[in-house]
Amino acid sequence: MKLATWNVNSLKARLPRVLELLxxxxxDVLCLQETKCEREAFPHEALAxxxxxxxxxxxxxxxxxxxxxxxxxxxEDVTRGLSGxxxxxxxxxxxARVDGLHVASAYVPNGxxxxxxxxxxxxxxxxxxxxxxxxxxxxxxxxxxxxxxxDVYDPLAFAGSTHVTPEERSxxxxxxxxxxxxxxxxxxxxxxxxxxxxxxQGHFHRRMGLRIDYLLVGAAHAPRLRSCGIDRDLRKGPxxxxxxxxxxxxx
DNA sequence: ATGGCAGGTCCGACCTGA
Numbered sequence: 001m002k003l004a005t006w007n008v009n010s011l012k013a014r015l016p017r018v019l020e021l022l023x024x025x026x027x028d029v030l031c032l033q034e035t036k037c038e039r040e041a042f043p044h045e046a047l048a049x050x051x052x053x054x055x056x057x058x059x060x061x062x063x064x065x066x067x068x069x070x071x072x073x074x075x076e077d078v079t080r081g082l083s084g085x086x087x088x089x090x091x092x093x094x095x096a097r098v099d100g101l102h103v104a105s106a107y108v109p110n111g112x113x114x115x116x117x118x119x120x121x122x123x124x125x126x127x128x129x130x131x132x133x134x135x136x137x138x139x140x141x142x143x144x145x146x147x148x149x150x151d152v153y154d155p156l157a158f159a160g161s162t163h164v165t166p167e168e169r170s171x172x173x174x175x176x177x178x179x180x181x182x183x184x185x186x187x188x189x190x191x192x193x194x195x196x197x198x199x200x201q202g203h204f205h206r207r208m209g210l211r212i213d214y215l216l217v218g219a220a221h222a223p224r225l226r227s228c229g230i231d232r233d234l235r236k237g238p239x240x241x242x243x244x245x246x247x248x249x250x251x
Numbered sequence: 252a253t254g255g256c257a258g259g260t261c262c263g264a265c266c267t268g269a
Contacts, residue, residue, distance in 0.1 A: 239257090
């Protein structure tokens with residue numbers, strides 16, 4: 001079973017690259033974040049032509065998430081929105097049962113600044129994810145938290161910023177303690193695995209990134225993990241997202 | 252020290268992202 005997750009920063013702008021990913025990797029399940037489209041504008045037809053179908057939770061110009069799957073894998077028990085989240089209309093969570101697995105696609109709020117109201121809402125979203133985690137087999141998405149300093153290109157430069165604080169990191173650990181395993185870190189304990197790079201100043205080519213996208217799998221599935229990696233090639237080329245997709249394979 | 256890129260939308264600056 002091939003799993004993938006990608007923050008596409010507009011599904012409309014990124015549709016050619018998403019189709020490229022499907023053709024190149026043929027994942028069974030692809031979780032998407034920042035689709036940034038109205039529900040009516042979701043490109044179901046283009047995905048169908050590529051052999052996929054999808055369920056989405058959309059909020060127009062901001063956020064938006066989806067779970068896509070190979071056409072022969074039904075998407076059942078769809079849940080839009082995360083129980084306990086502060087702003088359910090922001091479309092940051094969609095979950096479905098695929099091939100017996102309960103899969104969620106998550107886009108955690110950015111948090112803006114540590115002293116902002118948005119930061120408290122980010123922590124609340126992470127707490128709500130912890131509560132939902134025990135019922136999940138796969139929690140994939142842009143969690144907007146670096147798990148450790150290894151996941152930050154310059155920890156000193158990020159001191160005092162969001163994405164690196166003990167408050168955020170302890171909540172991410174809480175999600176893992178609820179029964180999930182960080183697939184990339186499980187297979188690559190010491191490797192840098194950035195998934196996001198600022199568009200500006202050539203950060204991507206200077207390898208100045210963050211690891212903020214995750215594939216978390218239920219602890220019972222961890223022994224089935226065969227590979228997990230980031231496809232940097234999809235961060236290159238025409239009109240890339242500022243995130244690269246993260247992929248994993250379960251035996 | 253500042254802004255730098257790319258997406259969206261109120262089509263022209265402004266907001267958001269991380």
